[in-house]
Amino acid sequence: MRTRTTTRIGQYAALLAYLVFLALPFLWLLSTAFKSPRELGSLHPTWIPRHPTLDNFRQAFDEQPLLHAALNSLLAAAGAAVVAVVVATPPAYVMARRRSALTRAATGWVIVSQAFPLVLVIIPLFLVLKNLRLVDSLAGLTLVYVVWALPFALWMLAGYVRAVPTEVEEAAAVDGAGRARTLVSVVAPLLAPGIVATGLFAFVTAWNEFFFALVLLKTSEKQTLPVVLTHFIGAEGVADLGPLAAAAFLATLPSLVVFAIVQRRITGGMLTGAVKS
Amino acid sequence: MRARPIVLLVLALLLAGCTSTGPEKDGRITLRFQSLAWQEESVQANKELVKEWNARHPNVKVQYVQGSWDSVHDQLLTSFEGGQAPDIIHDASDDLADFAYGGYLADLHPLLPARLKSDIPQRSWDTTTFGDGVYGVPFLQEPRVLVADATWLKRAGVRIPTVQHPWSWPEFRRITERLSGNGTYGVAWPLKEPVSATLNLSLSTGGELFHRGADGKVTVRFEADDEVVPRTIHDQANTDRSASPTTLGSGGSDTLPGFFGGKYAMVPLGFSYRQQIAQQAPKGFDWQVLPAPAGTDGLAQGVSPQTLSIAQDSRHKKEAAEFIDFLLRPSNMVRLALGDWMLPTGTRALADPALHTAQDGWATGTALAARLRSAPSQSVRGYPEWKDKVATPAFQEYYSGAIGLDELRHRLEKDGNLVLARYQR
Numbered sequence: 001m002r003t004r005t006t007t008r009i010g011q012y013a014a015l016l017a018y019l020v021f022l023a024l025p026f027l028w029l030l031s032t033a034f035k036s037p038r039e040l041g042s043l044h045p046t047w048i049p050r051h052p053t054l055d056n057f058r059q060a061f062d063e064q065p066l067l068h069a070a071l072n073s074l075l076a077a078a079g080a081a082v083v084a085v086v087v088a089t090p091p092a093y094v095m096a097r098r099r100s101a102l103t104r105a106a107t108g109w110v111i112v113s114q115a116f117p118l119v120l121v122i123i124p125l126f127l128v129l130k131n132l133r134l135v136d137s138l139a140g141l142t143l144v145y146v147v148w149a150l151p152f153a154l155w156m157l158a159g160y161v162r163a164v165p166t167e168v169e170e171a172a173a174v175d176g177a178g179r180a181r182t183l184v185s186v187v188a189p190l191l192a193p194g195i196v197a198t199g200l201f202a203f204v205t206a207w208n209e210f211f212f213a214l215v216l217l218k219t220s221e222k223q224t225l226p227v228v229l230t231h232f233i234g235a236e237g238v239a240d241l242g243p244l245a246a247a248a249f250l251a252t253l254p255s256l257v258v259f260a261i262v263q264r265r266i267t268g269g270m271l272t273g274a275v276k277s
Numbered sequence: 278m279r280a281r282p283i284v285l286l287v288l289a290l291l292l293a294g295c296t297s298t299g300p301e302k303d304g305r306i307t308l309r310f311q312s313l314a315w316q317e318e319s320v321q322a323n324k325e326l327v328k329e330w331n332a333r334h335p336n337v338k339v340q341y342v343q344g345s346w347d348s349v350h351d352q353l354l355t356s357f358e359g360g361q362a363p364d365i366i367h368d369a370s371d372d373l374a375d376f377a378y379g380g381y382l383a384d385l386h387p388l389l390p391a392r393l394k395s396d397i398p399q400r401s402w403d404t405t406t407f408g409d410g411v412y413g414v415p416f417l418q419e420p421r422v423l424v425a426d427a428t429w430l431k432r433a434g435v436r437i438p439t440v441q442h443p444w445s446w447p448e449f450r451r452i453t454e455r456l457s458g459n460g461t462y463g464v465a466w467p468l469k470e471p472v473s474a475t476l477n478l479s480l481s482t483g484g485e486l487f488h489r490g491a492d493g494k495v496t497v498r499f500e501a502d503d504e505v506v507p508r509t510i511h512d513q514a515n516t517d518r519s520a521s522p523t524t525l526g527s528g529g530s531d532t533l534p535g536f537f538g539g540k541y542a543m544v545p546l547g548f549s550y551r552q553q554i555a556q557q558a559p560k561g562f563d564w565q566v567l568p569a570p571a572g573t574d575g576l577a578q579g580v581s582p583q584t585l586s587i588a589q590d591s592r593h594k595k596e597a598a599e600f601i602d603f604l605l606r607p608s609n610m611v612r613l614a615l616g617d618w619m620l621p622t623g624t625r626a627l628a629d630p631a632l633h634t635a636q637d638g639w640a641t642g643t644a645l646a647a648r649l650r651s652a653p654s655q656s657v658r659g660y661p662e663w664k665d666k667v668a669t670p671a672f673q674e675y676y677s678g679a680i681g682l683d684e685l686r687h688r689l690e691k692d693g694n695l696v697l698a699r700y701q702r
Contacts, residue, residue, distance in 0.1 A: 037556040042537070
């Protein structure tokens, strides 16, 4: 009995340590965002600001168009998430349900496509988008995010489709439902957690993405949040630390909020069908 | 069903974001000016000047585009390749060589007015001259200075150097040794970027490192004059223990808490760091700006000024040059300099009384302006690769005591010349 309690305490301690490890950078960012320049220059920094101030937030908003950039990021990320999910769901279903040389090749291609480094594709991509007159537009950036997220979204969704028992579809067919009806009324609701998780993945990836946005967007009005954050960094990497931390803290909030809202649904969905009842 | 309005809204907003104003409308010209200003006062000064220009020139509108020092090279490269570069480009002279030789930047010589050409000294123009052309207007620059804890120096009774009577490198070494002890150090060298700091300071001792032959090809030769500065730093850190070993891999900002906390008596920093120091120094902390040590060539120092260039693809080069001329009028140059806590290159701007006050060390920096020269690396093709692959690790290992001077020389010369040769075939 004592051994079990000790093991349990050890497990919780390890879990707590892991959580602290994950949370430390964010907590430090939070702490920095509320510190004055003088406190930031202190030799003995404290976790809790001695004289908390909102000046960094004021300065961040005064210097850079953070709200506008956040709106741009939201448009590109939400657009990419919606389009990626809509485009990826049908092929993911086919990849999961039909076994053929084509689906195996598609799966292989999905994995290989993840290996391409950004710098390899950026100039050709830039030229393609330029010909399509999509450079310096959020639509062009969204298109890039969709293409970039698509392989992983496909792979992820195919996994969720495989988790839906084929017996459910067969039962629907026995009840007289056609293929389309089965997909819309039976498979789609069961896939909802997977679709949400995939959409979330595409959203967060696009929300945080920096390099494409840097290269493809030219006018200040269209820049996204990660690009605007770099404006707090000067030559030789010198940073305006307080406003940078304040802006970075605000930039992480949407991802946190979205995760907090849908987390229960995702976890529930992932466990669906995990065991036979 | 509830998702449909959201999807429609996203698509509608995306299409709205798609529309862009054309470069020209009703005969009016729109120029895009990409600025890298990042400090609060500097961004404000730039935006104000753009606003003033636009108010006075209704037919030539300048659009302010915010860039970032952090990523400017990659961003400009793709913009040039894609024919989407801004008309007016803010950058630094040490980043221009490849763009200039690559034909991406316009030769400014025929475009700039005589006023501007004569206002900026030739030694500054040298930093943006590549081959026969001038590819940028150098307008702000900063020397490396010693920022010192004035109370500490006074208490130690050391001679305070001035621009007229600076410390020599051996004297500097002796003084830092005298200031050290009990866990404190006379100096903290922030050498995260050891190459530019070493090379630029080595001009004071006559170190050139890059030697151009009669055939125009550049080779690296690490000679006696090049050794003085690196050897001083090495000996301070490894022999005298008068330089903090922990800051050798740090950036300038990282040394400030230790400086304010009484761990280091002096920190060699770029002139613009004064802004951070003024902002972050504890109340009552007495700091002062001192000139860097002098060598056989006095207080000479290499610099890579901030520059304004015009894209070769710009359809309105004349108007872009007029905007640069406006931006760099003496009074405007002073505003930009004060905003960035740097020195203007223009002689008339440099004479402004606002830049000669003792407060925050302005007068010391201004007095150094005449000694600033083009950084040795300026026009060396292949320098970025030489710096990243050969020189940075070699200097870092030398300063940490892992290798000696002979090994440093061997790497800089042998490995370095192999790299440079590839760019000069």
